[in-house]
Amino acid sequence: MLKFLLAIVTGLVGAAVLHILLILILPFNSNVDAWSKVQNLGEPFEFYSLANEPNETDLYNEDVFIQTAVCHYVLDEGPLQIVADQPTEVWTLASFDTGSNEIFSMSARSAINGEVNFILGTKGQLLNLRSEEPELIAETIAIEVADIEGYVALRSIVPSISSLEEAQNFLTNALCARL
Amino acid sequence: MLRIPFLVGTALVIMFLGGIYSAQWALDATRGFGGLKVNNWVAYPQIQTKDADPYARAHRANDGKILLGRAEGLVFRAQVDQNEEPLAFNCDYTLRGRVPPALFWTLRTVHPDNEPLNIPQGKPSTINAQKVLRDSDGNIEIKLSQNPQSGNWLALDPNAEFELQLTLIDTPISNVSGIRALEMPIIIKGDCA
Numbered sequence: 001m002l003k004f005l006l007a008i009v010t011g012l013v014g015a016a017v018l019h020i021l022l023i024l025i026l027p028f029n030s031n032v033d034a035w036s037k038v039q040n041l042g043e044p045f046e047f048y049s050l051a052n053e054p055n056e057t058d059l060y061n062e063d064v065f066i067q068t069a070v071c072h073y074v075l076d077e078g079p080l081q082i083v084a085d086q087p088t089e090v091w092t093l094a095s096f097d098t099g100s101n102e103i104f105s106m107s108a109r110s111a112i113n114g115e116v117n118f119i120l121g122t123k124g125q126l127l128n129l130r131s132e133e134p135e136l137i138a139e140t141i142a143i144e145v146a147d148i149e150g151y152v153a154l155r156s157i158v159p160s161i162s163s164l165e166e167a168q169n170f171l172t173n174a175l176c177a178r179l
Numbered sequence: 180m181l182r183i184p185f186l187v188g189t190a191l192v193i194m195f196l197g198g199i200y201s202a203q204w205a206l207d208a209t210r211g212f213g214g215l216k217v218n219n220w221v222a223y224p225q226i227q228t229k230d231a232d233p234y235a236r237a238h239r240a241n242d243g244k245i246l247l248g249r250a251e252g253l254v255f256r257a258q259v260d261q262n263e264e265p266l267a268f269n270c271d272y273t274l275r276g277r278v279p280p281a282l283f284w285t286l287r288t289v290h291p292d293n294e295p296l297n298i299p300q301g302k303p304s305t306i307n308a309q310k311v312l313r314d315s316d317g318n319i320e321i322k323l324s325q326n327p328q329s330g331n332w333l334a335l336d337p338n339a340e341f342e343l344q345l346t347l348i349d350t351p352i353s354n355v356s357g358i359r360a361l362e363m364p365i366i367i368k369g370d371c372a
Binding site: 004030102 | 191195245308
């Protein structure tokens with residue numbers, strides 16, 4: 001009887017260890033995480049506007065009033081430039097690393113002239129840019145990243161369905177390109 | 180003679196079933212420890228950051244959503260009414276009170292497991308800061324029901340469990356520590372079918 005109890009206790013301890021391992025390992029071993037899904041949208045350096053209905057990409061605008069476009073990047077050949085100059089009511093932007101940890105976020109209210117104009121690069125890339133093209137970097141918001149891979153989400157707020165077209169136009173015309 | 184293998188087998192079965200099921204349960208049931216509760220609403224301001232705890236990270240990786248950054252906004256969810264009873268799709272509810280300061284917000288129903296809900300065509304599935312009607316004091320009252328209601332109305336899926344999701348866009352509260360002192364609408368249960 002005592003041995004049977006010991007077996008149960010051993011099993012429970014093992015279950016606790018396995019539980020902890022599974023929770024810790026999952027983020028590194030998931031194929032349904034945001035980074036995997038974003039990569040599956042297509043080639044890097046392009047904003048992909050999400051559809052409003054569920055689809056095979058498993059990414060969509062759950063909230064039709066918040067339209068989202070995503071672009072993933074690799075900074076192996078230089079920094080990334082993000083520009084969107086079409087009109088929209090309100091926009092927000094966030095950049096994430098491959099683990100979907102937020103690196104930077106901003107909304108229209110705190111941007112220079114309310115414009116979307118960002119440069120994203122590693123420390124070295126941004127330093128180079130500051131010395132080579134100081135006037136370019138003065139007009140933009142520079143975001144420093146530690147890893148060369150990641151993704152950017154640009155969102156446009158749609159207060160009413162009548163402005164949906166404007167928001168979608170804003171996102172489709174947004175530029176996400178190597179500088 | 181068979182006692183030793185039986186004991187080892189028992190331990191292994193408990194270990195694997197217990198470990199896998201409890202991890203699965205934790206993924207579905209919790210978004211981590213960093214939850215901030217205001218009335219019946221819970222927000223996870225750090226779930227998209229490096230500071231997220233292991234459960235929040237596991238949930239995030241399993242969920243695979245493009246989350247709102249801190250400066251973009253904050254998402255609150257409610258699973259229970261003001262009497263701490265789970266929200267039921269066959270009941271009517273009234274939301275009453277104020278929404279925290281934000282540039283814009285949307286309120287909608289979501290499935291607990293994030294599957295799409297089937298709100299009948301033509302019925303309102305989302306309400307937002309610009310569409311909502313307010314009284315002279317700036318308070319809002321939103322009715323949740325399968326049947327059409329006067330005033331602000333959000334339709335429920337007649338066949339599926341739901342939670343409420345309030346998405347605040349560009350809100351100062353994601354940067355302040357006084358989040359607990361916030362006012363959030365209360366959720367009052369009405370008649371049930």
